[in-house]
Amino acid sequence: PLHGLGRGQVQAQAAETMQRTLDSWNAGVTVVEVQIRTANPPTEVVAAFRDVTNAQQDAESAANEANTYRNRVINEAKGDAAKLIESARGYREQSVREATGDVSRFDQIYNEYRKAPGVTKERLYIETMQRVLQNSNKVVIDGKGASAPIILPPDVFRPRTAAPPPVRVEPQPETGAAPTPSTGAAR
Numbered sequence: 667p668l669h670g671l672g673r674g675q676v677q678a679q680a681a682e683t684m685q686r687t688l689d690s691w692n693a694g695v696t697v698v699e700v701q702i703r704t705a706n707p708p709t710e711v712v713a714a715f716r717d718v719t720n721a722q723q724d725a726e727s728a729a730n731e732a733n734t735y736r737n738r739v740i741n742e743a744k745g746d747a748a749k750l751i752e753s754a755r756g757y758r759e760q761s762v763r764e765a766t767g768d769v770s771r772f773d774q775i776y777n778e779y780r781k782a783p784g785v786t787k788e789r790l791y792i793e794t795m796q797r798v799l800q801n802s803n804k805v806v807i808d809g810k811g812a813s814a815p816i817i818l819p820p821d822v823f824r825p826r827t828a829a830p831p832p833v834r835v836e837p838q839p840e841t842g843a844a845p846t847p848s849t850g851a852a853r
Contacts, residue, residue: 676705
């Protein structure tokens with residue numbers, strides 16, 4: 667019983683049991699303290715006691731490892747959640763700023779449109795065409811006689827790639843065979 671309870675509990679239980687027994691005999695003796703200085707199990711069960719002790723230590727160690735793992739996973743999850751929340755807040759703030767800017771630009775354009783609708787329409791058309799055709803390899807000329815000047819990039823008429831070298835056809839001796847192309851290299 668000492669192994670499972672602990673020395674302090676066994677000493678207290680022994681003192682209580684001894685006092686009850688002495689009182690039932692009317693011995694007039696008072697038990698002040700019981701001390702167990704050494705407690706060794708019988709040699710036949712020492713290995714079993716060690717196994718029990720080792721199993722208890724292993725269980726405590728496994729519980730500690732599980733708690734450590736749980737705490738680490740929880741902390742990582744909390745950190746990931748905080749990052750996601752912060753990222754979402756940043757995205758929300760950026761979206762609101764962009765939308766506010768878009769509304770402001772729209773209001774400015776609308777105010778200009780109310781002052782001069784024709785000029786504003788033409789300006790919006792030209793700006794849109796510049797954005798759309800900015801990286802285009804083709805030139806678009808409005809055939810309606812647009813009043814805006816047409817400005818072409820300086821390299822618009824330059825070829826994009828070098829032309830392949832001309833191919834020269836060599837006549838074949840009179841065998842009736844078709845002529846073969848030659849790149850002009852000497853034979």
